[in-house]
Amino acid sequence: MVFVLLGTDRPVESYRTEVAPDLSAKQLHALAAEAGVEVGDRPGAELLRARLEGVTRKRDLAGPSVVTVNFPDGMPLMECANTVTLPQGVWDSHSPGAFADSGSPLWVGSDSPALQALLAEHYGCPAGAPAKSKGDKL
Numbered sequence: 001m002v003f004v005l006l007g008t009d010r011p012v013e014s015y016r017t018e019v020a021p022d023l024s025a026k027q028l029h030a031l032a033a034e035a036g037v038e039v040g041d042r043p044g045a046e047l048l049r050a051r052l053e054g055v056t057r058k059r060d061l062a063g064p065s066v067v068t069v070n071f072p073d074g075m076p077l078m079e080c081a082n083t084v085t086l087p088q089g090v091w092d093s094h095s096p097g098a099f100a101d102s103g104s105p106l107w108v109g110s111d112s113p114a115l116q117a118l119l120a121e122h123y124g125c126p127a128g129a130p131a132k133s134k135g136d137k138l
Helices: 025-035 045-053 077-085 113-123
Strands: 002-008 012-015 057-060 065-071 107-110
Touching (some): 002 077, 002 113, 065 077, 077 113
């Protein structure tokens, strides 16, 4: 198994919510407009409910923190990197701001030197976890 560690001082949690089953189509459309969900094709209530439940939201967590990603044995290096870096990927889902504005981790560590170097170069951050000092929470 390959792992990646992403250091952050502003962690977030991504989550999805269920939509109440008794909402009217009008209420669903209002929620969709508020959440930025596509309604131009005039979807029915069930499709609109599914679209709303697919919206990922974020909430702040106390920091600093380390985002840990474990990849299965044999997963190609570039697939691992893409899983972390793509829009709405791992880093996007665990960093503050809108999905397009997720910024960079403080540092990147991995048991794969090649993956660590690739991600550190991509984000322009240090490669390797910082040395722990006594009392650090990381």
